[in-house]
Amino acid sequence: MEPTQSALIVPIPEAEPAVAGLRARLDSSAAWGVPAHITVIFPFLPPDQLAPQVLAAVRLIAAGVPRFYLSLDRTGWFGENRVLWLSPNPAEPFRELTNRLAVRFPAAKPYGGAFTDVVPHLTVGHDAPGLAEAAAEVEARLPIRARVTSLRLITGRPEPGDSWHTLTDFPLG
Numbered sequence: 001m002e003p004t005q006s007a008l009i010v011p012i013p014e015a016e017p018a019v020a021g022l023r024a025r026l027d028s029s030a031a032w033g034v035p036a037h038i039t040v041i042f043p044f045l046p047p048d049q050l051a052p053q054v055l056a057a058v059r060l061i062a063a064g065v066p067r068f069y070l071s072l073d074r075t076g077w078f079g080e081n082r083v084l085w086l087s088p089n090p091a092e093p094f095r096e097l098t099n100r101l102a103v104r105f106p107a108a109k110p111y112g113g114a115f116t117d118v119v120p121h122l123t124v125g126h127d128a129p130g131l132a133e134a135a136a137e138v139e140a141r142l143p144i145r146a147r148v149t150s151l152r153l154i155t156g157r158p159e160p161g162d163s164w165h166t167l168t169d170f171p172l173g
Helices: 013-026 052-063 092-104 131-139
Strands: 005-011 037-041 068-078 083-089 122-126 144-148 150-156 165-171
Touching: 005 092, 013 083, 013 122, 013 131, 013 144, 037 092, 052 092, 052 150, 052 165, 068 131, 083 131, 122 131
Parallel strands: none
Antiparallel strands: 005 037, 005 150, 068 083, 068 144, 083 122, 150 165
16 A cells, blocks of 8 residues: 655664664554654655655755764653653754754644644654553663664555665765
């Protein structure tokens, strides 16, 4: 089946050893085939609108943000302990990417415009039993250090079965 959505993410493969098992149980996007990541913009544009000029504009924006190192060094919560996440330090490069992309592509509001302040984060789990235990488990494995070198465009459907796939990576500057 054809993809129905796209997203711009920064994959964090260094986090997989600490979060893969937890995400498999607690984060539905893991069952979709989405790796451990920090979302830059979701939803992005519909897949049929990902024309060469769109990809060129994203590539230019990504190249304008320098590569950097990060540390996932603490857990955080959204809602009434409904979403467990890891906080990247620094968070500013993610905000910069999100802001630049949102200005260039106003139809692609981060999280559909649901939040006035977008908080960069790596989701461990959401709306599932066992989140408090997962928090204790992942905290014992922190900090996680990573080098961020690219932005990834993925497409897929919000359903189980590894439906999400990489369309392309955009190197950071």
